[in-house]
Amino acid sequence: MQPGELITSDQGARPGSSADIAEAWAVLAEVMDPEVPVVSVVDLGIVREVGWQQGHVHLVVTPTYSGCPATEVIEDDIRQALEQAGFAAPMLERRLDPAWNTDLITEQGRERLRAYGIAPPVGSSNKRSLLGETEAICCPQCSSSNTELLSQFGSTACKALYRCRDCLEPFDYFKCI
Known part of the structure; x- marks a missing residue:
């Protein structure tokens, strides 16, 4: 190495x-x-x-909630996908404010949840449920609104476990937050 040579690179900046x-x-x-x-x-x-x-x-990424155990996995998956697509050294910024809420799920995302067997969030994240107002949660299998809450927590903390009284299938409901 000669005096004045760069020791580090720009890591593919362009x-x-x-x-x-x-x-x-x-x-x-x-x-x-x-x-x-x-x-x-x-x-x-x-x-x-x-x-x-630079x-x-x-990217600005906001986890679904600050304690989500998948946050680092998601960020690693994002970084890896971008690098494989030719983006050198992608910069990810984790931002918690404003907080993520279920209103941010796209219509395509809601349809994909339903097709997968998870009832998408109903209504808005406006917290009406804190006032005792609840909306009907429809079964993603048969679309019946004749459902019942089995547990406030389903397969993950952001989901609740429901059962359809018509087709008798249990299903997760992605809670409004």
């Missing part, structure tokens, strides 16, 4: 374009949630922003 941003969104649409592998991180609304900073793709 000018970005709107096509790069669109490609990054397309890659992210294929990164599935590890707990519900039919919905992408885009469907869930946890990827809040995609941009270009020569690299930059």
Whole structure:
């Protein structure tokens, strides 16, 4: 090494374009949630922003809740998918404010949940349930609203366990938060 030579590199930094941003969104649409592998991180609304900073793709990611055990796995999956698509050293920023809520789940995400057998969130995250108001939770198998709550917690903390009184199938309900 000669005096004045760079010891580190720019790790693949380059000018970005709107096509790069669109490609990054397309890659992210294929990164599935590890707990519900039919919905992408885009469907869930946890990827809040995609941009270009300092020569690299930059993402703002908001976990479904601050204690979500899958947060690091999701971030690693995102980073790996972007790197495999040719984005050198993607920059991920975990942002907790504003908090994620179920209103951010896309219509496509809600349909994918339903098709997978998980009832998507009903209504809005406006917390009406704290006032005793509840909405009918429809069975994702037969669409019946004749359902009952079995447990406030289903396969994960963000889901409740229900059963359909018509087809008798149990199912998870993705809670409004």
